[in-house]
Amino acid sequence: xxxxxxxxxxxxxxxxxxxxxxxxxxxxxxxxxxxxxxxxxxxxxxxxxxxxxxxxxxxxxxxxxxxxxxxxxxxxxxxxxxxxxxxxxxxxxxxxxxxxxxxxxxxxxxxxxxxxxxxxxxxxxxxxxxxxxxxxxxxxxxxxxxxxxxxxxxxxxxxxxxxxxxxxxxxxxxxxxxxxxxxxxxxxxxxxxxxxxxxxxxxxxxxxxxxxxxxxxxxxxxxxxxxxxxxxxxxxxxxxxxxxxxxxxxxxxxxxxxxxxxxxxxxxxxxxxxxxxxxxxxxxxxxxxxxxxxxxxxxxxxxxxxxxxxxxxxxxxxxxxxxxxxxxxxxxxxxxxxxxxxxxxxxxxxxxxxxxxxxxxxxxxxxxxxxxxxxxxxxxxxxxxxxxxxxxxxxxxxxxxxxxxxxxxxxxxxxxxxxxxxxxxxxxxxxxxxxxxxxxxxxxxxxxxxxxxxxxxxxxxxxxxxxxxxxxxxxxxxxxxxxxxxxxxxxxxxxxxxxxxxxxxxxxxxxxxxxxx
Numbered sequence: 001x002x003x004x005x006x007x008x009x010x011x012x013x014x015x016x017x018x019x020x021x022x023x024x025x026x027x028x029x030x031x032x033x034x035x036x037x038x039x040x041x042x043x044x045x046x047x048x049x050x051x052x053x054x055x056x057x058x059x060x061x062x063x064x065x066x067x068x069x070x071x072x073x074x075x076x077x078x079x080x081x082x083x084x085x086x087x088x089x090x091x092x093x094x095x096x097x098x099x100x101x102x103x104x105x106x107x108x109x110x111x112x113x114x115x116x117x118x119x120x121x122x123x124x125x126x127x128x129x130x131x132x133x134x135x136x137x138x139x140x141x142x143x144x145x146x147x148x149x150x151x152x153x154x155x156x157x158x159x160x161x162x163x164x165x166x167x168x169x170x171x172x173x174x175x176x177x178x179x180x181x182x183x184x185x186x187x188x189x190x191x192x193x194x195x196x197x198x199x200x201x202x203x204x205x206x207x208x209x210x211x212x213x214x215x216x217x218x219x220x221x222x223x224x225x226x227x228x229x230x231x232x233x234x235x236x237x238x239x240x241x242x243x244x245x246x247x248x249x250x251x252x253x254x255x256x257x258x259x260x261x262x263x264x265x266x267x268x269x270x271x272x273x274x275x276x277x278x279x280x281x282x283x284x285x286x287x288x289x290x291x292x293x294x295x296x297x298x299x300x301x302x303x304x305x306x307x308x309x310x311x312x313x314x315x316x317x318x319x320x321x322x323x324x325x326x327x328x329x330x331x332x333x334x335x336x337x338x339x340x341x342x343x344x345x346x347x348x349x350x351x352x353x354x355x356x357x358x359x360x361x362x363x364x365x366x367x368x369x370x371x372x373x374x375x376x377x378x379x380x381x382x383x384x385x386x387x388x389x390x391x392x393x394x395x396x397x398x399x400x401x402x403x404x405x406x407x408x409x410x411x412x413x414x415x416x417x418x419x420x421x422x423x424x425x426x427x428x429x430x431x432x433x434x435x436x437x438x439x440x441x442x443x444x445x446x447x448x449x450x451x452x453x454x455x456x457x458x459x460x461x462x463x464x465x466x467x468x469x470x471x472x473x474x475x476x477x478x479x480x481x482x483x484x485x486x487x488x489x490x491x492x493x494x495x496x497x498x499x500x501x502x503x504x505x506x507x508x509x510x511x512x513x514x515x516x517x
C-alpha cells in the first residue's frame with residue numbers, strides 16, 4: 001500500500017507502508033503524482049490523504065473497503081466532494097444525494113481521503129493533463145468508469161476518530177461545474193444549468209457558460225477493465241449458507257406461476273422456500289392454485305388475500321422471510337436450472353449484497369455488456385441479503401402508481417446496500433396478459449379541479465430521494481417538456497397553471513406519505 005499525502009493543492013510526500021520509507025514529491029499536481037505512482041507501483045493499492053487527516057486514517061478498514069481491484073472510494077469530511085451540489089440541476093440520479101453515514105455508490109469523489117488500485121489510475125491518461133482540482137479529476141475518472149464496471153463509493157470508514165473540527169476547503173465553484181458538465185453531459189445541459197442558476201439562485205454565470213463551450217467532451221472509449229482479474233477478499237458464501245426465499249406476488253396467472261415453480265424445482269441449487277401471495281379482488285373468491293400441495297422440493301408459504309396491490313402483497317411476503325437471501329421474482333418469468341448457482345457465483349465474485357439480473361422479453365437484446373452499479377431496482381429479478389431488508393418495505397404511497405421498486409432500492413442504498421446490475425445472468429420475462437379481477441383505480445386527486453402534475457406518486461418519490469437542486473432541476477425540465485404537450489400557449493398563463501398543478505402534486509404527495517389517503 002502506498003499513501004500519497006498532499007495539502008489540497010500540491011502533493012507533498014508518499015509513504016511505502018511495506019518498507020515504511022517516505023519520499024518527497026516533485027510533481028506540480030496531485031493527480032500527476034498519483035499517476036506516476038501508478039506506474040512505479042503497478043500492483044499496489046494507492047491511497048491519497050490530505051495531511052490534516054493523517055492521524056485519522058482507519059488502516060484496519062481499508063482492506064475491507066477495497067475488497068477487490070475494481071473499487072474507487074473516497075470521503076469528503078466537510079462536503080461530499082469537489083463537485084458543486086448544483087450538479088443536481090442537471091442530474092437526477094440516485095448517485096447525487098449521498099447518505100454520508102454509510103458506504104454509498106457515487107461518482108462524486110473527494111480529494112480529502114480515498115484510494116484505488118494503480119491499474120485503475122492507469123486508465124486516466126486522457127484526463128490527467130486537464131487543468132482542474134484533484135477532486136474533479138477523481139470525479140471525472142469515476143463518472144467515465146462507472147458504466148464500464150468500476151465500483152465507486154463514498155466510504156466514511158476510511159477515517160476514524162473525531163475529525164469534525166478539521167476544515168478542508170472544497171474547490172466546488174460553479175465556474176468549474178460548467179466545464180465539468182460540458183465534459184460529461186450533452187451540450188444542452190450547460191444551458192439548463194445556466195437557466196436554473198439564474199431562476200432559482202438569481203445569479204448569472206454568462207462568463208462561465210461561454211468559457212465552458214470550449215471544454216472538450218470526454219469519452220470513455222479507451223477505458224477498459226477487462227484485463228483485471230477480479231478476486232474479492234470478502235469471505236465467500238458457501239452453497240449451504242446461500243439459503244434463499246423466493247417472493248412472488250400473483251394475480252390470475254395460474255399456469256404461468258406453475259411454470260415458475262417448475263423452473264425453481266429444477267434448480268441445481270434449490271431455494272429454501274417460495275412465498276406466494278395470491279390476490280383476488282372478488283369478495284367470495286377462493287384460491288385457484290390447486291397444484292401448491294404437489295410434491296415440490298421446497299417449502300411453499302401461500303397466502304390468499306382479497307386486497308389488491310403489489311406493494312401490499314410484497315410486504316406480506318417480506319414478513320415471512322426466514323432465509324439469508326431473498327429472490328424478488330414475478331409470476332411470469334422463465335429461467336435455466338443454474339439461475340441460483342450463477343447468482344451465487346457473481347455475488348461472491350463482487351462481494352455483493354444485492355444484484356439485479358437481466359430479465360428481458362422475447363426478442364429484446366441486452367445492450368449492457370458489463371456489470372455496473374445500477375440506479376434502479378428490479379422487483380422481478382433481484383437477490384438481496386436478508387439483513388438489509390429489515391425495516392424496508394414497499395410504501396403505500398406508490399401503490400397502483402409509480403416508483404415502488406426504485407423507492408425500495410433507495411431504502412437499501414441508504415442502509416449501505418448498493419444494487420449491482422449483472423447482465424451475464426439471463427431470465428425471460430413473458431409479460432403475460434393481466435389476469436384475474438382488477439378494478440380500475442380512481443385516485444382521490446383526480447377529483448380535484450386543478451389536476452396534479454406530476455402524478456403525486458412520482459412526486460412522493462422525488463420529495464423523499466432528491467436533493468433540493470435535483471427537485472428544482474426536475475421541475476424546470478418538466479415545465480419545459482410539458483409545454484409542447486398541453487393546450488395553453490400563452491407562456492405567462494402556462495407558468496401560473498403549471499405552478500398550481502405542481503403545488504397540488506406536492507400537497508397530495510405529502511398526504512400520501514402521511515398515509516392520509
